[in-house]
Amino acid sequence: MTKKRRFHLKIFIVLFLFCWMVPAAVAHMQAFENMGIAKPRTEREAPDFSLKDINGNTVNLKDFQGKPVLLNFWATWCEPCKEELPSMQRLYETLSSQGIEVVAISIDRKNLDRVKKYVDEYKLTFPILLDPDQKVRKHYYIMGLPTTYLIGPGGKLKGFASGARVWDSPDSIEMMTSLKETS
Amino acid sequence: MMNKKLLSLFIAPVVFFVFAPLAQAYIGLCCAHCGGNMPMNLVGAGIPETHEYRFKISQMFMNMGPLRDGTSEINNTDILGAPNGTTFAVAPERMRTYMTMGSAAYSFTDNFAAMMMVSYIRNEMDMEFNQPLQASTGTKGFTMFSDGISDLTLLGKYRLYSDDHLAPTNQVSVLFGVSLPTGSIDKTFSRNPVPGQNGTILPFRMQTGSGTVDPIIGLTYQGSSDPWWYGANFKLEAHLYDNDQGYHRGQEARYDFYLMRQVHPRAVLITELNYWYEGKYSDEPFDQRVNGEGHAGFNPNAGFLSPLFDPQNYGGHQFAVSFGFQFQPVPLHIMELIATLPIYQDLNGPQLQQDFMIQFTYYLEIPTKKSRRYVGFKPPQELGF
Numbered sequence A: 001m002t003k004k005r006r007f008h009l010k011i012f013i014v015l016f017l018f019c020w021m022v023p024a025a026v027a028h029m030q031a032f033e034n035m036g037i038a039k040p041r042t043e044r045e046a047p048d049f050s051l052k053d054i055n056g057n058t059v060n061l062k063d064f065q066g067k068p069v070l071l072n073f074w075a076t077w078c079e080p081c082k083e084e085l086p087s088m089q090r091l092y093e094t095l096s097s098q099g100i101e102v103v104a105i106s107i108d109r110k111n112l113d114r115v116k117k118y119v120d121e122y123k124l125t126f127p128i129l130l131d132p133d134q135k136v137r138k139h140y141y142i143m144g145l146p147t148t149y150l151i152g153p154g155g156k157l158k159g160f161a162s163g164a165r166v167w168d169s170p171d172s173i174e175m176m177t178s179l180k181e182t183s
Numbered sequence B: 001m002m003n004k005k006l007l008s009l010f011i012a013p014v015v016f017f018v019f020a021p022l023a024q025a026y027i028g029l030c031c032a033h034c035g036g037n038m039p040m041n042l043v044g045a046g047i048p049e050t051h052e053y054r055f056k057i058s059q060m061f062m063n064m065g066p067l068r069d070g071t072s073e074i075n076n077t078d079i080l081g082a083p084n085g086t087t088f089a090v091a092p093e094r095m096r097t098y099m100t101m102g103s104a105a106y107s108f109t110d111n112f113a114a115m116m117m118v119s120y121i122r123n124e125m126d127m128e129f130n131q132p133l134q135a136s137t138g139t140k141g142f143t144m145f146s147d148g149i150s151d152l153t154l155l156g157k158y159r160l161y162s163d164d165h166l167a168p169t170n171q172v173s174v175l176f177g178v179s180l181p182t183g184s185i186d187k188t189f190s191r192n193p194v195p196g197q198n199g200t201i202l203p204f205r206m207q208t209g210s211g212t213v214d215p216i217i218g219l220t221y222q223g224s225s226d227p228w229w230y231g232a233n234f235k236l237e238a239h240l241y242d243n244d245q246g247y248h249r250g251q252e253a254r255y256d257f258y259l260m261r262q263v264h265p266r267a268v269l270i271t272e273l274n275y276w277y278e279g280k281y282s283d284e285p286f287d288q289r290v291n292g293e294g295h296a297g298f299n300p301n302a303g304f305l306s307p308l309f310d311p312q313n314y315g316g317h318q319f320a321v322s323f324g325f326q327f328q329p330v331p332l333h334i335m336e337l338i339a340t341l342p343i344y345q346d347l348n349g350p351q352l353q354q355d356f357m358i359q360f361t362y363y364l365e366i367p368t369k370k371s372r373r374y375v376g377f378k379p380p381q382e383l384g385f
Helices: A003-034 A079-098 A112-121 A135-141 A170-181 B003-021 B131-135
Strands: A051-055 A058-059 A068-075 A099-107 A128-131 A146-153 A159-164 B052-070 B072-076 B088-107 B112-129 B142-149 B152-162 B169-181 B216-223 B229-237 B250-266 B267-278 B317-328 B333-367
Touching: A003 A170, A068 A079, A079 A099, A079 A170, A112 A128, A146 A170, B088 B333, B112 B131, B152 B216, B267 B333
Parallel strands: A068 A099, A099 A128
Antiparallel strands: A051 A058, A051 A128, A068 A146, A146 A159, B052 B072, B052 B088, B052 B333, B088 B112, B112 B142, B112 B152, B152 B169, B169 B216, B216 B229, B229 B250, B250 B267, B267 B317, B317 B333
């Protein structure tokens, strides 16, 4: 292969990648925008935590290292939270096989039985963690419920959503899938 | 004139509710003050979420009677007779008060909200004549009537302490404000069958205002321990100087303790213990004191025609219990029904005791474009957003 041909091949590959990647990136950005997700100005590490789940097992954020995580804060007294939980479960069922995690942290101070009742009622199979002391909630600056953070596979914060969303929408699936390709 | 007032009172809410949805935007967010997390019959108990309006319309019905002196019930026959200071020519039997209350509130910050309240009041009091008046008028009695706009209350609420912003378990706030004399102190008889009485001044309780600018101070405590909400309210309304008729109301204090239990995400049960104290009126109005209205023979030195004209026959102590429930059919809309029953009354002189009170309230929350429920919470700068 001549030098000229190699140069043309390189140009072709660069153009191909550009044409393939740019629309994908635009589509990802559009999905974030459509979902009303605020992106960070500077990507920072998600605050680490160690909480018990509803079965009494200790779960750390680090346990999900290498996977994109949808981290949701909710409470049983929060009606909008109740509205979005089923769509979160459907998202989990769709994407968990692709290595995408959904984790919900209940900030109920008491009545943990009620949390279990909700989990049973909505047939939630993704990890439900308990933060009765509100420590993790405060580290994540939660001022209203529901609030959701998107965390990349490298443990960095990638997005923030305040208020309820339909998490199993095509935009949400596109957005969560795109997180796999980030750090 | 009154028809126009009534019409505007009913048209205004209709117009408001037709256009209100245009101002609303709800993104589905739970926040500290969202929803009805305190009894709505307690003035100043709750405040809207920051940068949101709350509009409230209540319909209250209060039934009063029979007569009570101190802690004992008395019969009309005990006080009907010649108007000599101990017995009277006319005695009250029952009173019905219908009050349509409208209020608006806005929270300027997380800690400060301002409120405005006004009512349209309609009073009906059944009166019984003594034997000579029954004979001369040919009737056993009549129903005294008055209606009109009440005093306008302006209140501010400032949160002094809160242990948590999102889901506080303890909060203390101070209330401060003023009651402005938009009500009337010059209501007169219009349905009295006794010749010469129509056009004379109605008794104190039939007036719709105090006639004075009255300062209000208060303190509120709100607590919660899921699924319970509880709290205490203290409110003092001072009447410091005389109105244009030359008298002022007695000082008023009110303590309320409440306990609420969330039995469903959309429903809350309410129990309250209420205490009121009200002092006696300071003096007779000018029309009585000087013109002799409300006195036998229009003589200011003669006995009162009815105990209602005596400023000493007002106020006292009262304990009551209230039971009710709140229901939120859809986000931003809350309804409450509450009934109040007295359990102890120690009243000054012969006066009508409270029998029962029932109140229905409809609350509407309207987030503005600055509200968190319109735009959501801002992502935290501390985490790089």
